[in-house]
Amino acid sequence: MRKNASKELYKQVYDYVVHQIKRGEWKEYDKLPSVRALAKEFKVHRLTVLKAFQLLKEDEILYVKDKSGYFVGPEKVLKENEGRTISTYVENNHLSTIHQVPAAYQFSKALIDPGLLPNKYFSEYVKKVFDLYPKVLGTYSNVQGDDELRYAFSSYLLKTYRFYASQDELLITSGAQQAIDLLAKTLIQPKDTILVERPTYSTAIDIFRQYGANIVGVEIGPSGYDLSELEHYMKNYRPRLFYVNPTFHNPTGYTVPVVQRKRLVELAEEYKCVIIEDDPFRDIYFKGKPPLPIYTFDTEGYVIYIRGFSKYVSPGLRIAVVVCKHPLMKNLIIAKSLADNGTSLLDQKIFLLYFFSERMQIHLSKLRTALYLRKEIMERELNDTSWKWTSPGGGFTLWVEMPEGLAVDQLLKSSIKHSLTFVPGIICDTQGRMGSWIRLSYSYANEEQIQKGIRLLIQTSNDLKYFD
Template sequence: MNGDFLFKQVYDYVLNRIELNEWKEDDKLPSIRNLAADMKVHRLTVLKAYQLLKQENRIYAKDKSGYFVQSSDNSKYDNQDIPMISAYVQKNHLSEIHKVPVSYQFSQALIDPNLLPNRYISDYVKKVFDLYPKVLSTYSTVQGDEELRQSLSGYFNRQYKMFTNPDHLLITTGSQQAIHLIAQAFVKARDTILLERPSYSSAIDMFRAIGANIITVDIHPYGYDLEQIEHLMKKHKPRLFYLNPTFHNPTGYTVPPAQRKQLVQLAEQYRCLLIEDDAYSDIYFDEEPPTPIYTYDTSGMVIYIKSFCKYISPGLRIAVMMNGHESVRKSLFTVKSLADNGSPLLNQKIFLHYFSSSRLQQHVEKLRIALQIRKEIMEKELSAANWQWTSPNGGLNLWVQLPDHLSTEDLLTKAIDQSISFVPGQICDPLKQPSSWLRLSYSFANEEQISKGIRKFINLVQRDGSHASEA
């Protein structure tokens, strides 16, 4: 089992470097000896990975010269009938599912553009050009616009009593970039990290691309098993623990306050960074969620990521990272400067003036009501099926379990044929094991689409299930 795991790590590492275009066509790959030494595996493990990649036409060998990256000519690959399904099976990239246009969109954890403040933001765009006539002629600083950082610092101090200051903040181009910067700054190949199981699929992909050794922590409706976490931290000495504790993606679970405080204590004791990804805490329905884990941090062991993309303007791509330790921040500033030398200043100024307006609070309150209605419609339709889920108190997703004998991966192909999309549970699993779970997002489709689409989906699943039983 361990040998298979190491082989898959080497295979995934090489394939991801090729797919990210870090190793380009006809580039020579590291020698078997060197890659085995770098990844601390046996040379036969690397040879096995190279041979499989060669069989799949991803690399080729030259006699006495080594291995090289194969041409990306699609004619060299054996594609399945549906390109999206082929890409999904090979890469497990969520983006491959999103590329397929469907009538009933339940895979995208995005908010229906009709629910976003498009008209108001366009008004603020005009104001920004009046206030900052040279905004298009100026770069932002690497850390982010000082005026925006000052405003956000005040917001966090008022909202969560964080006692942060503008120097603790780094503006990023969305939370996905923030995760990527953290991976680049603090993780190298074969470093051990902890990920929730299930977890945010893009984070899984990013840490796997780095070549990290991923250890999983189960998340439940009640939170975590802290004894499990302490055991893993003590045994494996992980570099970091990436977690999404508030209206978790994909499950919707929320970690209780007592566990949040204990997590910080464990992180301090075992010197493990906690990466708190907070994209959904403002999208609550009945009552506000617990304050972030970051509020318990006194030693700089928590990096807090707050994204505003989902519910204000996905097009602006504004997120912020916070940390109280100077050396941690310096590492992040360095990789940010290498990535883009600072997020676009225009986007930051537009966001700043809308974020500080009275319009925003009115928008968010209405948005919560609209999303709660859509969630309840989806749950009402799902109640006709004998499926299991825990109703979330916020966020954008339902994490639904189908009968065990059904494969959600096979079901995806049939659902796409019916113009329905969802996220199979395997995509959200760091271990990529077959799963009867799936994620349904209620935020992008409107009320009528949810009702019709879920009824159609239930019929599809029940029909598929009866055929499987007969077989």
């Protein structure tokens, strides 16, 4: 499974060579730097460069003169190659690819079953929006977000976490994912080192990779991080940022304890490393409320807080809020203005009326119960196996370690044939090494589907074993 990671590396070298030739840095018949030199520059193994060179040779972009090295081929070859496709600089979105598989037993999406959402009430709130704001569709939103909504959030944060953030320190984005993207764009330049948890939200990896980050993984376990490992990374790599999801963590469900939260803020300050705290699952707790967000312990502005609501208010409304102290906020607003010039005002107003309503609180309380039951059913079905997991105190997913020797990629293939999907752990790990783990989401399928689906999954894995 390491193949994938190394595939990306040689592809990077391949693209780099093509890019240099196109830019005219290396002209036709020029000699290329040695494999050794490029390997050093890219900090990769020499075999990786060699692989890229061989492919470039096959594509007739480079040619070899015996023993004297690799040379740039005639210009026309590159042009012909270009003609075939328009080359691009976009990486993959791995999770999105899996979600596109239609499945009767949907355990890959960490989303709420649409049946659990209060759809029938939404139309009332929308009508109310038009009564209150008849010109809502006639104007752009303020780029930073609707004033009224930011004011309401500011009060909400104060009331809920006893933490004051002014309206000016809040930015409304079109979902948490846009927030991650804008922050990445604002903070990361190619080859900057950043930290993420291992495992982590795989789309975040794809986003950071898109901006050329050098990503280092920090292990997260049931009781949080290894703080001395973390400090070692901060000291030696001087990372720009550490992207964390410390509360009912996706995919593991783990929660980082308070004492570590406080220490994390100290480390961030000491090593000037921005903490990006992504917190979409906070309100989905099963036993008791989780510890306060990390950003509530921050006084120096090193923690940026992302609170998305698609997960339980409505996936249809793309609303998240970013809490960030000046002066970074100024740059975030510019990035937002260049990205889409502001989130849909209608969506913001619907959210405003709904989120702070009594009905929303009732919905949330019912939702917690429903998800708790689904989790219990999933765990009960899994109890008969030798698979291992830590029962989460909240969130949407189980992070399950499969028995040694079970080929998770084979299991996924067979499962898809049986109309069942899950997320293979490997795409949640920057190092591509969590190959024996899977993420099972209990939030999307209903109780019956969970029961039948998990039995089917167990059966599929047993068949696989016999088949070997």
